[in-house]
Amino acid sequence: MSEVxxxxxxxxxxxxxxxxxxxxxxxxxxxxxxxxAQLFFKCENFQKVGxxxxxxxxxxxxxxxxxxxxxxxxxxxxxxxAAAVALAACSRGIAAHIVMPSNSSQAKKDAVAAYGGLISFxxxxxxxxxxxSAEVIARTGAYFLHPxxxxxxxxxxxxxxxxxxxxxxxxxxxxxxxxxxGLLAGTALATRWLEPDARxxxxxxxxxxxxxxxxxxxxxxxxxxxxxxxxxxxSLGQRNxxxxxxxxxxxxxxxxxxxxxxxxxxxxxLKIVVEPSAAVSLAALMEQTSPIAVQRIGxxxxxxxxxxxxxxxxx
Numbered sequence: 001m002s003e004v005x006x007x008x009x010x011x012x013x014x015x016x017x018x019x020x021x022x023x024x025x026x027x028x029x030x031x032x033x034x035x036x037a038q039l040f041f042k043c044e045n046f047q048k049v050g051x052x053x054x055x056x057x058x059x060x061x062x063x064x065x066x067x068x069x070x071x072x073x074x075x076x077x078x079x080x081x082a083a084a085v086a087l088a089a090c091s092r093g094i095a096a097h098i099v100m101p102s103n104s105s106q107a108k109k110d111a112v113a114a115y116g117g118l119i120s121f122x123x124x125x126x127x128x129x130x131x132x133s134a135e136v137i138a139r140t141g142a143y144f145l146h147p148x149x150x151x152x153x154x155x156x157x158x159x160x161x162x163x164x165x166x167x168x169x170x171x172x173x174x175x176x177x178x179x180x181x182g183l184l185a186g187t188a189l190a191t192r193w194l195e196p197d198a199r200x201x202x203x204x205x206x207x208x209x210x211x212x213x214x215x216x217x218x219x220x221x222x223x224x225x226x227x228x229x230x231x232x233x234x235s236l237g238q239r240n241x242x243x244x245x246x247x248x249x250x251x252x253x254x255x256x257x258x259x260x261x262x263x264x265x266x267x268x269x270l271k272i273v274v275e276p277s278a279a280v281s282l283a284a285l286m287e288q289t290s291p292i293a294v295q296r297i298g299x300x301x302x303x304x305x306x307x308x309x310x311x312x313x314x315x
Contacts, residue, residue: 002243004155004186005192012155013162018090020048022159025167028269031037035285039294039297041266042164045274045304049111051231052160054301057084060145061092061154069094071141076100076122076129078230079108079148080303088119097142101125101134105230107307126222126235135288144191148180158186164298165194172294177208177280177302178251179232181240187300196294201281202295210236214222214244214251228256228312231277231303255304258283260312261269266301275306 026041044052072095075085082098091095098117101108101124112119119312120130120136137144146153160183161174176189178184178201191199201210209222213236222235236244244251254262259276262283266274278301285292285299 002151002154002185002189002239002310004189006153007150007238008155009158009186009190009193012152013058015062016156016159017053019058019062020054021046022143022163022175023047024268025164026272030269031282032264032311034265035282036294037285037295037297039282039285039300040109040164040168040296041270042160042298042300043272044160045278045301047118049080049115049301050303050305051080052183052300053080054087054182055152055154055159055193056153056186057081057088057145058091059202060150060152061085062089063152068143071095071143072097073145074133074136074140074142074148075101075145076133077147078104079111080231080305082117083108083111083115083305085145086115091300092115095140095142097136097140099129099136101129107305111305115290120261138155141169141257146237149239150233150240151180153182154186154240154243156186157183157191160300161187161190161298162194164300165190168198168296168298170296171195171298172296172299173200174298174300175281175284176300177201177229177232177277178236181210181236181244181298183302185240185243188243192247195204195273200250200252201228201248208253211246211251211253213241216250217245227259229259229277230281231275232280252284252288254280254283254287258287264313273304273306274301275303276312278302278304
């Protein structure tokens with residue numbers, strides 16, 4: 001199914017441990033009552049760079065040989081992966097050339113610059129990201145790190161689920177949002193290995209290529225994505241789609257209104273800051289009209305990088 005084996009995930013966890021936080025797991029009786037199940041929130045908003053992306057970025061950057069890393073690295077991202085690669089590259093002492101869509105949030109642009117990333121802006125399309133990335137590679141010779149369709153990235157992202165399963169025994173399911181699918185693929189592999197029960201993922205209805213692909217059993221690229229969950233705008237990766245078909249039980253979508261409400265509930269009940277993409281999983285659970293079939297659900301809160309001057313309930 002995948003070249004990302006349990007041994008590779010364990011090695012990734014050891015490799016990145018000195019560079020990341022082992023993030024806490026929080027619970028809320030109020031949120032449990034709302035959804036009718038017991039939820040365990042893995043708080044990757046407390047991770048380095050404020051998002052789970054630090055896991056995959058550090059594993060990918062630290063896995064490179066000296067020859068591969070000599071000219072630095074490049075990647076394309078709307079924000080969290082960009083900041084994570086910039087930090088990982090800085091930690092290794094190499095350059096990070098980051099291609100970002102021009103409509104990326106200001107908070108995420110600022111974070112990339114603060115970590116020393118050299119930013120090249122592009123139009124907000126996958127084609128533009130890839131074209132500008134190719135130009136950067138031709139100019140610099142930097143090693144390209146795909147933001148999600150990459151085994152080292154997938155193995156790094158899997159470590160969030162490894163920690164969650166180690167810290168909370170007897171989970172019936174783990175739910176996480178999906179954009180490119182690196183976290184989804186890693187979560188599915190780790191869950192199949194350590195806790196072989198149901199896996200459930202969610203995504204905004206405005207960027208539903210994973211839902212369409214899963215139900216069609218065929219890869220259907222993202223087109224015309226529109227959602228407040230800006231971290232999920234990208235198209236699903238090919239290798240991540242293959243893992244999804246093998247190791248994921250269900251894909252569910254949720255509305256923009258539910259994402260905003262879930263984000264607000266998390267802020268109010270858990271007293272923590274999360275971005276819209278991180279609220280998608282709770283939104284999907286809150287919006288379901290039928291009773292939830294499982295009772296102990298791990299929820300990965302993917303990040304907390306949000307523009308505080310543009311909160312969705314204030315605009």
